[in-house]
Amino acid sequence: MQIHKYDTVIVGAGGAGMRAAIESTKRSRTAVLTKLYPTRSHTGAAQGGMAAALANVEEDNWEWHTFDTIKGGDYLVDQDAAEILAKEAIDAVLDLEKMGLPFGRTPEGRIDQRRFGGHTRSHGEAPVRRACYSGDRTGHMILQTLYQNCVKEGVEFFNEFYVLDQLITEVDGVKKSAGVVAYELATGEIHVFQAKSVIYASGGTGKFFKVTSNAHTLTGDGQAACYRRGLPLEDMEFFQFHPTGIWRMGILLTEGARGEGGILRNKDGERFMEKYAPVMKDLASRDVVSRSIYTEIREGRGCGPAGDHVYLDLTHLPPEQLDAKLPDITEFARTYLGIEPYTDPIPIQPTAHYAMGGIPTNVEGEVLADNTTVVPGLYAAGEVACVSVHGANRLGTNSLLDINVFGKRSGIAAAEYATKSDFVELPENPGQLVAEQVERLRNSTGTERVADLRTELQECMDANVMVFRTEQTIKTAVAKIAELRERYLNVSIQDKGKRFNTDLLEAIELGNLLDLAEVMAVSALARKESRGGHYREDYPNRDDVNFMRHTMAYREVAADGAESIRLDYKPVVTTRYQPMERKY
């Protein structure tokens, strides 16, 4: 076991991690631990744009953006955080441009902007062009640009290092971050990184769903590491289902397609979104559109022999516009469906896309141990975190924004904390938990297979806690997850080696998914209302009296070792916007 010492350790090298690294490397000795080579991160799969009220093409301002973000999040957004997000958006985009990001341009040479779901002028009057973009490759360009600037700044990466444990030491009654434990894929060696500051930027957890836009590697490793050490997870019941995933595969087709004029149609060719969102139509917020699609399907107006999808129709758009603005998604349709989007509509269905919830933080990225207490030296940013700027439903283009604004903020805050603090003593045998976990899996003679359990989990989640939920379906999920967690103790792997043992890592990742799926289901069961991405058919209305508050889920371990989840709640920060009925 090797022990390393750094001022700042960043876990994950997607957009948030690299944006943080650019700041913290300038200010403190920083290591970035990433389970993938940095440019493999899923930020690269984001397509449509990054919101900022630049007002380059029409009147806009950050106050409208703040309002849209809060309304989009169905008033579960912390309004102070949303204001920071919208205000700092403008510099975040300009920073990226100066770093070299090749944005699309207006005829005058300014950064061009396009429409996106839920982004409006004058508090909902009409769609506004706020999304700064680069074709339908905005995430790719952000990831590449940030990596390029990490190269420029000499950021130190540990590639293919899986962080599996968060080290916490209690000092004078205060829980402090002491570092992390990582597993090196190439060698199977366990490394302890002692650090004054740790930033989690390890992304989402969408792989507990079957139909998802998420990468195979999005298994909630950061959330799970913190949760197992007694830290809470906030608002985990809120998961976004993006309306337009490729039918059955879940591959993302950007909302920018509708921003460019694409239309959703049912089997009768009807533009059904006119019924559900008379003003914003196809550009209503994602939760609204996804529910509308499933309502059409349930009422027998879905397409295809099984009536299980609808169409994204781009056929009325000029081919030149598709080539210029949507080159990648049109190619996906050709590659994976054999469809020509110039002439044929694309079969789509909602796809599990984004975790609004995660590790709770304040606006500096500092992780919270409860509703108010900060864990000194511990930070989180991006999808792994819950600030909360997305509330119950994230607006499209606000995630690429989130990673830049809060990546930068946490990078600065963590490095500054590190420069004025001392190392916290490591716990005794810091690598023990990970070593035991690895050895147990490597030596297990159990009869369960990782792939079987994962498939059962994904099918259970799709069937029971997706777009529509009821007490009964959620209870079914809770029971099934409990069964799978029990069976997980009996999994074995075939690869017993040390070198590039992805068989072992998949088993560990499954353990993370099971823990987080349970938190999600239990949090969803307790929220007896419908809000944003969490829709309860048995409680179809929003209940601001009882539920305008964040869920905080804690792992409890009894004296006999029995685990349970304790739910608590945290008030929403409301500044100037009182909750209103949400219409698009």
Place this chain on the structure above:
Amino acid sequence: MATPTLDKTDKAEAGFADSPFIMATFRIRRFNPEVSDEAQWQDFQIEIDPKERVLDALHKIKWELDGTLTFRRSCAHGICGSDAMRINGKNRLACKTLIKDINPDKPITVEAIKGLTVLKDLVVDMDPFFQAYHDVMPFLITKGNEPTRERLQSPEDRERFDDTTKCILCAACTSSCPVFWNDGQYFGPAAIVNAHRFIFDSRDEAGEQRLEILNDRDGVWRCRTTFNCTDACPRGIEVTKAIQEVKRALITRRF
């Protein structure tokens, strides 16, 4: 105006409706130095829908037949660049190659990309590849004071380098290049593509420096225009053309 488009029988649906599973053989080049110093071919027979990806087949093998089979992957739709491999002798992304498109009637060969050291099965050492990328200074370099707002760039100037911004650093091009196979010191197509991306960006002011780096004995002049790189690129970048443009810029000093 909409309904006519819907009258057409959806090609994807028609395909999925009568999707016949087929038996396919995957002949995979295995190597694990923990077990043996020798690489060897191993056949796996699986039942699979031919409209699935080669990556799906590899997962099926790993998850159902042999957990030791090792490969990199992440996004599974051609964006992250993790799973470049040599499939039926041609470099491709496993997640962007459908089984039906590579003749599953015969055994489908899958092996690691060439020119980089194989570490286990389909996993290669990517460090030399990324080192070459680092060496071309792959970041925007500007002089003078920073403007308050964005730098202006006309749509035409933006379009000039659009093709090379698509690179996902998967190494399919570099590891398809016969010059690179014979001499790992050669920068290789991917590094040149990423230099091109900045040389032809109107905002960048270090074009001359980058050109001098590529004027090196291991630089662009090693390219013998075999077009393997262009054929291999899963993003459809005209790699050879980009290399030619860099060569021309070196001669004319105009870019």
